[in-house]
Amino acid sequence: ILNVEQSPQSLHVQEGDSTNFTCSFPSSNFYALHWYRWETAKSPEALFVMTLNGDEKKKGRISATLNTKEGYSYLYIKGSQPEDSATYLCALTARGGNAGGTSYGKLTFGQGTILTVHP
Amino acid sequence: DSGVTQTPKHLITATGQRVTLRCSPRSGDLSVYWYQQSLDQGLQFLIQYYNGEERAKGNILERFSAQQFPDLHSELNLSSLELGDSALYFCASSVEGRANYGYTFGSGTRLTVV
Numbered sequence A: 001i002l003n004v005e006q007s008p009q010s011l012h013v014q015e016g017d018s019t020n021f022t023c024s025f026p027s028s029n030f031y032a033l034h035w036y037r038w039e040t041a042k043s044p045e046a047l048f049v050m051t052l053n054g055d056e057k058k059k060g061r062i063s064a065t066l067n068t069k070e071g072y073s074y075l076y077i078k079g080s081q082p083e084d085s086a087t088y089l090c091a092l093t094a095r096g097g098n099a100g101g102t103s104y105g106k107l108t109f110g111q112g113t114i115l116t117v118h119p
Numbered sequence B: 001d002s003g004v005t006q007t008p009k010h011l012i013t014a015t016g017q018r019v020t021l022r023c024s025p026r027s028g029d030l031s032v033y034w035y036q037q038s039l040d041q042g043l044q045f046l047i048q049y050y051n052g053e054e055r056a057k058g059n060i061l062e063r064f065s066a067q068q069f070p071d072l073h074s075e076l077n078l079s080s081l082e083l084g085d086s087a088l089y090f091c092a093s094s095v096e097g098r099a100n101y102g103y104t105f106g107s108g109t110r111l112t113v114v
Helices: none
Strands: A006-008 A010-014 A019-024 A031-036 A046-049 A055-059 A060-069 A071-075 A087-094 A113-118 B006-008 B010-013 B021-022 B031-036 B044-052 B053-057 B064-068 B074-078 B088-094 B109-112
Touching: A006 A031, A006 A087, A010 A019, A019 A113, A046 A055, A046 A060, A060 A113, B006 B088, B010 B021, B021 B088, B021 B109, B031 B074, B044 B064, B044 B074, B074 B088
Parallel strands: A010 A113, B010 B109
Antiparallel strands: A006 A019, A019 A071, A031 A046, A031 A087, A055 A060, A060 A071, A087 A113, B006 B021, B021 B074, B031 B044, B031 B088, B044 B053, B064 B074, B088 B109
């Protein structure tokens, strides 16, 4: 069973603050790491998919880094805005067999970091 | 609209009953995933189908079953329902069976068992 840990569980920041969250995962058999943003009453929306150690991805004010050797990923938000308020989820796929065959599609999600940006 | 359609959006049923949740993947996506989110739990993987075949299985109860049809839509069947099965059930799709691309999630079906 993969253990994907996210910290902190929740975060309150003021508009304009920069913030970052951590996703920790087992480094063995790494295949891919995903980040999703999940706004209340909506469905999770993909932000980034990272597969290589040292990957850095950026989308507007949000960026992410990946360290597969030590098993962590950081998500950064620069100049937080109230519309950034959401739950941020990371999810991991590991290499390896699965009953009935090999699957690299199964994503194991962390519990998420709830971000609230106050105006 | 994400392109993944889930029906119904809400479902209220009694214990012991059977329900079917339906998912139509985004156009062009071959893989469908089912996830369950119970109270205070994260998204729990149930099962994955790729082009009609089961590809991976998670913590899916024996009372639950799923399939993917030739037109690629998928159904999740939940039987002998218990109060603890009350949850938000998400379907997601992706173009291939591997996690090289982000998944597109539907808006979910909220199941309440009374």
